[in-house]
Amino acid sequence: MIQEPETAPGRSMGRRTIGWISGMFIVLLALIPAAAAGAPTVIVSNYTVTPAVLMPGDEGTITVVLTSTASMAPGSPLDLRVDTGGVNTSPITPDNAYIENVLLRSREIEVLSGSFQDVGEIGPGQSLPITFQVRAPGEEGIYFPEVWVSVRDATGVRYPVPVNVGSAYALAKKPSLRVERTVPASVDPGDSFGVTLTLYNDGEASANDISVGINASSDSIASTSPESYYIPVLRPGEEAALNLSFGTDPGAPLGLLPVVATVDYRSADLAVFRQVETIGIPIVGRADMSVASIRTEPARITAGDPVGLTIRIENTGTADATSVRATIGGLSLSGTKEAFLGTIEPGNDGPAVFNLQAGEEGDYPYTLAIQYTDDYGAHTTEQALNLVVAGSDRAPALIIAVVAIVVVIAAALYWYRRRKEE
Structure with missing residues (x-):
């Protein structure tokens, strides 16, 4: 029996190292x-x-x-x-x-x-x-x-x-599909909208077995109409329109959100064609201004008092309101009747402060006009309000007069008793 010569340990380790390095290099x-x-x-x-x-x-x-x-x-x-x-x-x-x-x-x-x-x-x-x-x-x-x-x-x-x-x-003649889309100029978050896709066959042959898949890539847009459509054939020069419906989330981010339409079709020789169309949906927010609260200083206004009127104006819309300005109209009291608030973000409010001088007692109706600008342009909203001025409080003066009379009567009685005793 012939035995193979033993390999030296060092040489064996060297071959293993070389093999490991070679394997890693290949990988x-x-x-x-x-x-x-x-x-x-x-x-x-x-x-x-x-x-x-x-x-x-x-x-x-x-x-x-x-x-x-x-x-x-x-x-x-x-x-x-x-x-x-x-x-x-x-x-x-x-x-x-x-x-x-x-x-x-x-x-x-x-x-x-x-x-x-x-x-x-x-x-x-x-x-x-x-x-x-x-x-x-x-x-x-x-x-x-x-x-x-x-x-x-x-x-x-x-x-x-x-x-x-x-x-x-x-x-060989082949079909060629062109996709045109009709998209609204703007969509408010939370609103529904429609999109029309029109498929034109600009080729020289019929497009067969046309399937259209709709995929709203953003979680803020959901399709409320079918997401798959089938058109048996579209001959050269023919067209087909698809009416799509979508809904949006009230918290949808502003900007251009994508909806993807995938169009698959075959030619007469069963060749497969695919084209992917991206539909950009413009999500544009709208500001909405309203009165959040009204506070006066002092709380009870009396005739002749200086009055600090603070009206907090809130943006309940979905976009920034810029250049916000509040104006009081129709109020027959003297003082400052215009306040500039600047920019109010959605869900926030800002104070419009007016310094007035109260006149005679009575009800004073007035109109608060709020002017602001958003992505849709300049707007003005008005709200009818009322300011009540109470009459001067005469109770303290009456009390002082009564006390004075009582004191005078008591002094007179005391003096009369002293004289009688004497």
Whole structure:
């Protein structure tokens, strides 16, 4: 029996160390592309060549639609910045893809314009159209210029676009859906609103099995109508309208809140198309001013007294009230009758202080006018109030007079008794 020579302990430990280091190196190499692959990037979700068939030497346009691959999550920010005049140095929001450049490459087709640098960020659920102006070559045929998209820290995109230059072999016709939305100019938190989506087929073939999914990405917006719609077919030039209904939370944050519409459809050859449309809902608050309390100093006003009148004005709306000013009108008492309060935030109040001089006793009706400004413009609200002035209190003087009379009578009686005794 032949025995293998024993391995020295030091050599065995050295081989284990080398093997462990090699394994870790392989794992790290595997993690690097995996991390890069997980970064958000874009895809070419649609393209259009205008005109559909170019004659040799003619000019036309190629439009591609870039769509983010990141899924829309609740609370995801919508931040799309296009900067073609310089370097965009703003930080990249997580889940946003930063498009560094978009180019059209071709040896046969001449690119007249359309080299886009530092395009900017594109967020989840967003799409961005890019248009190139081109000139067809002098020979007929079908050409495939490539769109090159470079995305920072992510996998780039290379997408060939077929271009027919006077060829008898026409390219397969395909549908092309365009989505237009009708959104209210503003929505108050807590209000319901409607949105109309209109789908147009601008392509040259029918779009079949169209399904539309509605997803309100914000917890402050809830759909009160169906969230899924199905359209069997939309022929070239046809359109279909969807009426959507939503409700908002009274505490909805102000700003542009997203609603995402995902449109899936098929062409005649069963090719699948998907496009994601983001609908921005403008949530704009409205201020609402009212009288919270009224206090006078002194509490009981008598004729001739100086009066400190404090009226607390409260904002019961959902937006800041700015340039708040309170004015007293129709009050026949002298004094200051205007107060400036500045800005009052929702749920807060502020004091309007007036210094008056009470006149004769009686009721004094007056009108408090509150002027303020919010996102909808300037407003004025009025409220009818009343100030009561009591007559002068004569009780102390009467008591003093009675006491004086009693003292005089008592002194007279005392004097009379002394004289009688004498």
